Structure formats: structure tokens, C-alpha cells
Amino acid sequence: MNTPLAERSLELFASCPKGLEALLAKELTDLGAQSATETVAGVSFSGSLEVAYRSCLWSRLASRILLRLGEVQSQTKDDLYQGVRSFEWDDHLDNQSSFRVDFTGSTPDINHTRFGAQMVKDAIVDQLRDEHGWRPSVNAANPDLRINVHARGKTAFVSIDLSGQSLHQRGYRQESGEAPLKENLAAAILIRSGWPEMAKQGKPLMDPMCGAGTLLIEGAMMAADIAPGLLRARFGFDRWMGHVPKTWIKVLEEAKERRQQGLQSMNSDIIGFEGLGSVARRAKGNLERVGLAKRVSIRQQELIDLEMDSDIEPGLVVCNPPYGERMGDEASLVYLYKHLGEKLKQNCPGWEAGIFTGTPSLVKSLGMGPRKSYALFNGALPCKLFLYDIRSREAREAVSEKQERNQSEVRTVTYISEGANMFANRLKKNLKQIGKWARKNNIDCYRIYDADMPEYAVAVDVYRDWVHVQEYAAPKSINEDKAQERLMEALAVTPEVLNISDDNIVLKRRERQSGSNQYVRQAEQGRMMEVNEGGCRLLVNLHDYLDTGLFLDHRLMRVRLQKEAEGKRFLNLFCYTATATVHAAMGGALSSTSVDLSNTYLEWGKKNLALNGLSERRHRMEREDCLKWLEKDINEYDLIFMDPPTFSNSKKLRDVFDVQRDHFRLIELAVKRLSADGILYFSNNFRKFKLDERVESEFVVEEITHQTIDRDFQRRKGIHRSWKIMQK
Structure with missing residues (x-):
């Protein structure tokens, strides 16, 4: 049988x-x-x-x-x-x-x-x-x-x-946030953070950025001894021929009884904070469905307003802060994590914390040393859970004083590495020297750091009270995680050294560009800021594009054009946002023509001209491929400036442009447009560029690169090269 x-x-x-x-x-x-x-x-x-x-x-x-x-x-x-x-x-x-x-x-x-x-x-x-x-x-x-x-x-x-739908689908979450955390992963985060034992002791649980409330609900279900499958409408065994209802009913009734007893004995305060009202309402709806609305408190409150009731004893902070993957996200997230760390240290001394993230390098910005970490996966994304003991401000200061008194002792783990301290010291040194020079010369925008230390491959540019950080693509030999970690460290120390608000840092990634990629819109903020250079008012946009609308390394070239332009007819090829045109016009140019293929940047150039009270009647804008335009143009100019891109395959071009291949033809056509004693200034930033021998044989040529590199760009060789070219 x-x-x-x-x-x-x-x-x-x-x-x-x-x-x-x-x-x-x-x-x-x-x-x-x-x-x-x-x-x-x-x-x-x-x-x-x-x-x-x-x-x-x-x-x-x-x-x-x-x-x-x-x-x-x-x-x-x-x-x-x-x-x-x-x-x-x-x-x-x-x-x-x-x-x-x-x-x-x-x-x-x-x-x-x-x-x-x-x-x-x-x-x-x-x-x-x-x-x-x-x-x-x-x-x-x-x-x-x-x-x-x-x-x-x-x-x-x-x-x-036997399960049917995945068991992580408990049945209480009908709507989720932008980046939902699966319920079984949330449960694992809580277990690894030690919550089940804390819940037995009646300790509180708090999530300062709770979203749809998944971590809090899973935590409350643990504290109240609620089986996670009680809300499910069905399981995979319900209509299975081997199903034994009597056995299932026994298990189900036992779970219902435990839930009733667990809710009666539950004495942990469980609190969540969420800034968006719509998301906070979603969290409350989830709590209603699981029957925990009276046991868990959700407050609509931004992180900046986080404040714990003084009578709540220390417990567990658990949080899954955002870890964005789009370009530029890291900059804002560094300061979000920094702010989170400051709020936790201020409001939750003596608590324990579990911070879960898909970008482990961000947690250094919390300003706390983790006591332990666990590798987990959110779907296919490798993540980490970091566990912390949150010390009071007094305890942290006591540790700091002890370290200063006895430097021979082994240093405790800190969120700032030795390399980050070296980066900070270099930034301070540069600020003292270059910052003083910039103030003396009334320069609003300047480069304060340019990969001075190869390990920290970023460029840091000051735009008045803003800072624009560009991360250079790391060599393939550099570990990607290590490069990301160093970027996070650089972002963490920069505002402190430069004494600016965290909100005034903008990050961009500068990789090898092809075609017109450098002009591709990165964001849609449309925030223009006015800066001053040599008496010219110029508009920059730090957020929306890889470049800001002002090439800082060409400052001396623009000043030179301004000094030489009086009474002259000026031509600006590949004009970008026409900043050189503004300088020439403000220097007294009789007229100007600016040519570029991008309508976006020509419109920007028009705004720059208008900002300085310059008429478009005297200062024309032409939208055209510069090579094709030169072939058709019949006018004569006394001063020409061209700074072509290294490479372009814009859809608006009939052919691919390559500066190394095409520069002789460009120069030849431009010189034909010069008056008898006219001057062409030619510049480009292709590091392997070699001037065609025919240029020097057919024209009067003088390389003036050293005359066009200002003090803030002298630390990095090859930022650009420039020549003065005239007819023989």
C-alpha cells in the first residue's frame, strides 16, 4: 500500500x-x-x-x-x-x-x-x-x-x-515606488541588520526614506509574528491533485492565531518618513491592506526635517536610499548620503543602522565607518548592506581628540581615505595660489584642479559660487569600482575645501567623444548663469550639456582677440556660443560673422550678444558647415578665429569631419578670406595633432600656444595648441 x-x-x-x-x-x-x-x-x-x-x-x-x-x-x-x-x-x-x-x-x-x-x-x-x-x-x-x-x-x-506566483508577492503592495525593493530582499536586509532580535526586545524601527514602506511593513510583520503569506489570494498547490486541505487548514489556522497573539504583544514603535505626499499615501495604503495601519506611523517629511522624538529609545534605522545610474546622479547622491549621515548622527546616537545600496562607494559620504557589510543582489544588480553603530557627536569628538593626542596608535576606520586627504590637501594648495590669482585678476571662472593626482582623474572648475566637476574616463587598467570610489571621495571633500554648498556642485563624465556627442543634452534644467570675463557678460549652463558654454582654457585667446579687434571685420568659425565674438565686439570690432552648425549654440550666442547690448545687424550668425560655408563665402575679414572639433559626424554634415585630415583645407580657405595684413588664429585640442607641412610652406606661421595658456591650465600639458597664421 x-x-x-x-x-x-x-x-x-x-x-x-x-x-x-x-x-x-x-x-x-x-x-x-x-x-x-x-x-x-x-x-x-x-x-x-x-x-x-x-x-x-x-x-x-x-x-x-x-x-x-x-x-x-x-x-x-x-x-x-x-x-x-x-x-x-x-x-x-x-x-x-x-x-x-x-x-x-x-x-x-x-x-x-x-x-x-x-x-x-x-x-x-x-x-x-x-x-x-x-x-x-x-x-x-x-x-x-x-x-x-x-x-x-x-x-x-x-x-x-507549490508557491504559484513568486512568494515575494505578499499581496499588500498593489503599487510600488520608482525603484521597488522586493519583499523577500527587504526581509533579508532586516534579518541581517538584527531586527528580529530587537523586535523581541520591543526596540523601535525607523526608515528615514521609506518610499512605499516595504522595509517597515516587513519589519512590522516580523515584530507581530505575522506569516508573510497570509494575505495571498492563492498558492500553487490550491488546485493540485495532491493537495491535502486538512493539513493546509491546520497550518493556516495556526498562523492566524499567531498573528492575533503577535499583534496584541507587539510593542515596537515603527516609524517611516517620506517626502512625497503621493508616495506616503501609497505606503499608508499598503499598511491598510496588511492590517498594520495603526501599528506603523508614516509621516510626510523631507530628510532635511528629520527629527526623532527624544523619548524614543535607540533601535534600528534601516534605509534603502536611491543609487542612481544616469549621468550626473552621483553628484547629488553624494550629498544626499552625506546629509543622511549627518541627520542620523544628529538624531539617532546609540542606534544601529542598516544602509542598503547598489553603489557601495556612496556610503563613504555618510561619514561613518561600517562595522560589517554583506553582499546581496537586487535582481541582477550587485548590492551591499552596510551595518553601523551610530555614535553620538560627543563620542565621535572624543575619538577624534584621542587620535590627535596619540598619532602612533592605529587609526580607526574613517570614511576619508589617505588618498582623499591627499586630494583635499592638493585642492587647498591650489585654492590658496590660483584662487588668489583669480581674485586679483577679476576672473569669475577658472580651473582649480586638473587631474593633478592621476588617481583622482577629475577636473574641478569654479564658476563664481558654483563648482563644475568633470570626471575623465579612467584607463582600462584602473579598476572601475576603485575609480568610482575615488570619484565619490573627491566629491565628498570638494565643497568643504572650497567652502561652498553641496547643492552647488555639478558632476559630468567626460569620455572620449565621437561626432557631436559633446553637444548632446545631458539634462533639461535650462538654468543659465551670468559670469564676467574681461568686461564681457557671458552666459554659462552648468547642468544641461557636457560643456558649459565657455571653454575656460581659451580665456587668453579671447582676451587677445578683444585687444586686436578694434575697427576690424571679425570672423568666428565653429563659434560654439560665440564668446569669442562677444570679446571681439566689445573690443570694438567693426562687424562680425559667427558660423556654427548647431542652432542651439547659435541661439545661445545671440543671447550672449544681447546681454552685452550688441546688435545682430552688425554681428551676424550663420548656421552652416564651416568648410562648406568658406567655399561659398566671398567676403574679406581682418581677423579670423577658428577652433574646430577634433572629429564630427553630425547628421547635418554631408561628410565626416576630421581635424587632422581636413585642417589644411580649412586654413587654406580661411586665409583666402583674409585682408592683406589680416590674421588667422587657429587652435584645436587634439592631443596628437600635427600641423600639415603645407601650412608652413604656403603661409607665415607662428605657434603661440604658450601665449594662450593661462595660469590655471599650466599644470596640464596639451590642453590645446594655437597658431598665428598670415598670408605671405
């Missing part, structure tokens, strides 16, 4: 996100599992049907609970087909049942999961039709039974999915 299913020892498997295997093995063992064995992204175990049901209802960490039917050969697709056919599928499906197949992995001749699922589906349907005369239906959206097949090369594991 066969042993009833409810009394058998079953072979089971629980899947989970990577990094949770050890926690899941312990959790399943506590639920009654036997022989729990960790594997990648899951745990194999054995147990009764009651243990399987309890695992579905109570596991906070598992994604799925699978009942293993057995292993089959999958050397070929025919082996897989025959192996799946060998199971008695009428033990699991009847003639009214629907099912779906979830196929993962690959075999020697099956590389597509849809094809693998089709093979398994055919084997099941054919077996039931041939042996019993009926066939079940397939329902991908809402099947009665999910059958899971995981192929691992020559072997495939065939299972019944």
Missing part, C-alpha cells in the same frame, strides 16, 4: 535571490525542514507536506517552493521528452485542470527556454492523452498548476511549483 502523501518525506527545493542562501537554510530548518543544503540561489531540503505548506506560508526569504518529482536525462530533446512522459501526471492533473510550464537552464540541444517549455508541455499532454484519453488545457496567465523544469546540461529536474 502506498504511504499517503501527507505522511511522506518529500524532496523539496526553495529558490531565492543570490546572497540569501545561508539565511534561507536557517529559516527553513526553523520551519521543520530536514537536511537543508545551500546551492546557488536556493536551498534543497526534505520534509513532510506540512513542512512544505508551512514553508510557502511562512518563508520571508524564498521566491518559490518546489516539490521535486525527480531527475530525467536531457542529453537530447528526445531524452527530455521521454523522461517527462515517464511521470504519472494524473497524480497532479485531472481532465478539468490547466497548467503552464516554467523552463529554465539549457541542455546540449535546447538553448531557448520557450522551446524547452514546449517540449515539456508536449510530453505531459501526450502522456495523458495516450494513457487516459483526455488532455489538460494550457493557461499561461492563471494556471491551476505550474510545472517547473530546470535543465542543467545532461540532467533536468522536474518539479511541481
Whole structure:
């Protein structure tokens, strides 16, 4: 006689996100599992049907609970087909049942999961039709039974999915935030942070940036001993032929009783803060659905206003702050993390904290040394959980004083590395020297640091009371994580050294540019700022484009043009935002023509002219490819400036432009437009550039690079090269 299913020892498997295997093995063992064995992204175990049901209802960490039917050969697709056919599928499906197949992995001749699922589906349907005369239906959206097949090369594991929808879907979260944290990952963060033990002691839990409230809800469910699956409408075993309702009802009623008792004995304060009203309302809706609205407090409040009630004893702060991936996000996030650290130290001394992030380098900005960290995954994204003991301000100052008194002692872990301190010292030195020079010469915008230390490959430019930071692309030999870490360190110390607000830092990434990429819009803020250079009023935009509208390294060239332009006809080729035109016009140029292919920058140039009270009638703007324009132009000029890009494949160009290849033709055409004693100033920033020999043989040429590099750019060689060219 066969042993009833409810009394058998079953072979089971629980899947989970990577990094949770050890926690899941312990959790399943506590639920009654036997022989729990960790594997990648899951745990194999054995147990009764009651243990399987309890695992579905109570596991906070598992994604799925699978009942293993057995292993089959999958050397070929025919082996897989025959192996799946060998199971008695009428033990699991009847003639009214629907099912779906979830196929993962690959075999020697099956590389597509849809094809693998089709093979398994055919084997099941054919077996039931041939042996019993009926066939079940397939329902991908809402099947009665999910059958899971995981192929691992020559072997495939065939299972019944007892969970149905992924177990992380508790049922309380109908809406989520912009970057939702899965419920089982949230539970793992809390467990790793020590919350279950703190909850037993009645300690408080606080999330200063709670979003839709997932961490708080998972924490409250732990504190109130609420099974995470109690809200689910159904499980995968509900319509399974092997389901034993009596056993399930026993497990379910036990969980309901524990919930009632847990809510009565729960005495932890659980508090969340969220700045956006719509998101705070979403969090409250989630709490209503799980029945915890009266047990968890959600307050609409920005991080800047964070303030804990003085009568709340220390507990656990848990937080999943944003970790953006778009260009420029890092700059604002550095200061967000810095602000978070300051608020926690100010309001939560004596608390413990768990900070979860997908950008580990950002946590240095918190200003706290972690006591421990854990590697976790948010989907495919590798992340880390950092654990902290938040010390009071007095305790931190005492440690600092002790370190100063005894420098021979080993330094405690600090968020500022030795390299960051060296970067800060270099910035201070440059500020003292270059800042003084800039103030003396009434220079609003200047470069204060230009990869002076190769390890910190950034350029730091001051624009009045703003700072524009550009990160150079690191060589392939530099570890990407290390480069990111150093960038975060540089961003952390810069505002302190320069004594500016964190909000006035703008970060850009400068990589090797192709075509017109340097002109591609990076943001949509449209914030213009007026600066002064040599008596000229110029508009810069620090946010929207890779460059700001003002090439600082050409300052001396613009001043030179201003001094030489009086009474002359001026031509500005590749004019960008026409800053050189403004200088020439303010220097008394009789007229000017500015040519560029970008309508955006010509409009910007018009604003620069208007800001200085200069008429477009005397100072024309032409939208055209400069090479083509020169071929058609018949006018004569006394002063010409051209600073062409290294390379351009703009869609507006008929041909690709390459400065090394095309510069002789450009210069030749430009010189033809010069008056008898006219001057052409030619410049470019291609580091490998070589002036064509024909230029020196046909024209009077003088390299004036050293005369056009101002003090703030003398530390970095090759920023640009410049020549003065005249007719023979």
C-alpha cells in the first residue's frame, strides 16, 4: 500500500535571490525542514507536506517552493521528452485542470527556454492523452498548476511549483515606488541588520526614506509574528491533485492565531518618513491592506526635517536610499548620503543602522565607518548592506581628540581615505595660489584642479559660487569600482575645501567623444548663469550639456582677440556660443560673422550678444558647415578665429569631419578670406595633432600656444595648441 502523501518525506527545493542562501537554510530548518543544503540561489531540503505548506506560508526569504518529482536525462530533446512522459501526471492533473510550464537552464540541444517549455508541455499532454484519453488545457496567465523544469546540461529536474506566483508577492503592495525593493530582499536586509532580535526586545524601527514602506511593513510583520503569506489570494498547490486541505487548514489556522497573539504583544514603535505626499499615501495604503495601519506611523517629511522624538529609545534605522545610474546622479547622491549621515548622527546616537545600496562607494559620504557589510543582489544588480553603530557627536569628538593626542596608535576606520586627504590637501594648495590669482585678476571662472593626482582623474572648475566637476574616463587598467570610489571621495571633500554648498556642485563624465556627442543634452534644467570675463557678460549652463558654454582654457585667446579687434571685420568659425565674438565686439570690432552648425549654440550666442547690448545687424550668425560655408563665402575679414572639433559626424554634415585630415583645407580657405595684413588664429585640442607641412610652406606661421595658456591650465600639458597664421 502506498504511504499517503501527507505522511511522506518529500524532496523539496526553495529558490531565492543570490546572497540569501545561508539565511534561507536557517529559516527553513526553523520551519521543520530536514537536511537543508545551500546551492546557488536556493536551498534543497526534505520534509513532510506540512513542512512544505508551512514553508510557502511562512518563508520571508524564498521566491518559490518546489516539490521535486525527480531527475530525467536531457542529453537530447528526445531524452527530455521521454523522461517527462515517464511521470504519472494524473497524480497532479485531472481532465478539468490547466497548467503552464516554467523552463529554465539549457541542455546540449535546447538553448531557448520557450522551446524547452514546449517540449515539456508536449510530453505531459501526450502522456495523458495516450494513457487516459483526455488532455489538460494550457493557461499561461492563471494556471491551476505550474510545472517547473530546470535543465542543467545532461540532467533536468522536474518539479511541481507549490508557491504559484513568486512568494515575494505578499499581496499588500498593489503599487510600488520608482525603484521597488522586493519583499523577500527587504526581509533579508532586516534579518541581517538584527531586527528580529530587537523586535523581541520591543526596540523601535525607523526608515528615514521609506518610499512605499516595504522595509517597515516587513519589519512590522516580523515584530507581530505575522506569516508573510497570509494575505495571498492563492498558492500553487490550491488546485493540485495532491493537495491535502486538512493539513493546509491546520497550518493556516495556526498562523492566524499567531498573528492575533503577535499583534496584541507587539510593542515596537515603527516609524517611516517620506517626502512625497503621493508616495506616503501609497505606503499608508499598503499598511491598510496588511492590517498594520495603526501599528506603523508614516509621516510626510523631507530628510532635511528629520527629527526623532527624544523619548524614543535607540533601535534600528534601516534605509534603502536611491543609487542612481544616469549621468550626473552621483553628484547629488553624494550629498544626499552625506546629509543622511549627518541627520542620523544628529538624531539617532546609540542606534544601529542598516544602509542598503547598489553603489557601495556612496556610503563613504555618510561619514561613518561600517562595522560589517554583506553582499546581496537586487535582481541582477550587485548590492551591499552596510551595518553601523551610530555614535553620538560627543563620542565621535572624543575619538577624534584621542587620535590627535596619540598619532602612533592605529587609526580607526574613517570614511576619508589617505588618498582623499591627499586630494583635499592638493585642492587647498591650489585654492590658496590660483584662487588668489583669480581674485586679483577679476576672473569669475577658472580651473582649480586638473587631474593633478592621476588617481583622482577629475577636473574641478569654479564658476563664481558654483563648482563644475568633470570626471575623465579612467584607463582600462584602473579598476572601475576603485575609480568610482575615488570619484565619490573627491566629491565628498570638494565643497568643504572650497567652502561652498553641496547643492552647488555639478558632476559630468567626460569620455572620449565621437561626432557631436559633446553637444548632446545631458539634462533639461535650462538654468543659465551670468559670469564676467574681461568686461564681457557671458552666459554659462552648468547642468544641461557636457560643456558649459565657455571653454575656460581659451580665456587668453579671447582676451587677445578683444585687444586686436578694434575697427576690424571679425570672423568666428565653429563659434560654439560665440564668446569669442562677444570679446571681439566689445573690443570694438567693426562687424562680425559667427558660423556654427548647431542652432542651439547659435541661439545661445545671440543671447550672449544681447546681454552685452550688441546688435545682430552688425554681428551676424550663420548656421552652416564651416568648410562648406568658406567655399561659398566671398567676403574679406581682418581677423579670423577658428577652433574646430577634433572629429564630427553630425547628421547635418554631408561628410565626416576630421581635424587632422581636413585642417589644411580649412586654413587654406580661411586665409583666402583674409585682408592683406589680416590674421588667422587657429587652435584645436587634439592631443596628437600635427600641423600639415603645407601650412608652413604656403603661409607665415607662428605657434603661440604658450601665449594662450593661462595660469590655471599650466599644470596640464596639451590642453590645446594655437597658431598665428598670415598670408605671405
